Amino acid sequence: MINVEMMASVLEALPDPAFILSRSGKYVAVFGGRDTRYYHDGSGLVGLTITDLVKTEKANWFLGQIDRALATGKLLVEEYELSNRDVKGLSDEGPVEPIWFEGRIQALDFQVDDEDVVLWVASNISERHQLEVRLRELSDTDQLTGLYNRRKLERDLSGHYQNFVRHRVPTAVLMFDLDNLKQVNDAFGHHVGDDMIMAVADMCRSHLRQNDTACRFGGDEFVIALPNTGHEQASQFAERLHQSFAEKLSRFSVGASTATSSVGVTIMLPADGSYEDTLKRADAALYDAKRLGKDRVVFAD
Known part of the structure; x- marks a missing residue:
């Protein structure tokens, strides 16, 4: 039979820390x-509260999870991060990467000092989280260019469309491809054509803001999504990008066949039933740019 002393020894030997926390976060x-x-040794935490240790926003999150566990009586499993910026009394300068935990929170059927309590087991999952992030990045990334792929673009466009429908946040979409890539491949080989595609990808990156999305849509076709961007801004961005392409792609020209780009631009419209309608309109604008002689920007309303 396991006695109280044995059980205490078992609890102390647990690899992950287990906390008994009161409703008030003690x-x-x-x-x-x-x-x-x-x-590290957590015995010094006893008697302190979450709000003593953690800044307000994060402390409120912890207290919210305790309330949920007590209200439902069910096991909660939550992933969360903690960084030096969350902890009181620490400098904001510290490790760049936060520590990720999986918390398992379960209401207990007794009180301590007239307060309901929960068991909170915290497991460090930083290595697993980093691996998951890396795998997700790989699944969303085009191997040749390092830009996002079509799957990532469609997920982002879906979110932008929802923001447009609910909050009228504008989003512009550019679709473009490379003129005369076949002639470059035939003259110099596909490895030079790949260099041309990668040069375009680098130029895209140099023009993007943090929340913009650029993807290789397929072959030599690319799409850029510009959230919070209306008609005039989108037109200016497209012209700047097209000019950059003109300057950088000239070295890939073959005789009379100039390496250039054709660009179609549009914005999300109230009549669009989905982001796919916006994308189709950008594609139609790109087709018009090709039909009109290539090496130009066409805007579709």
């Missing part, structure tokens, strides 16, 4: 955390 007891690769 650390009632701390067990385990013996995996010294990830955790």
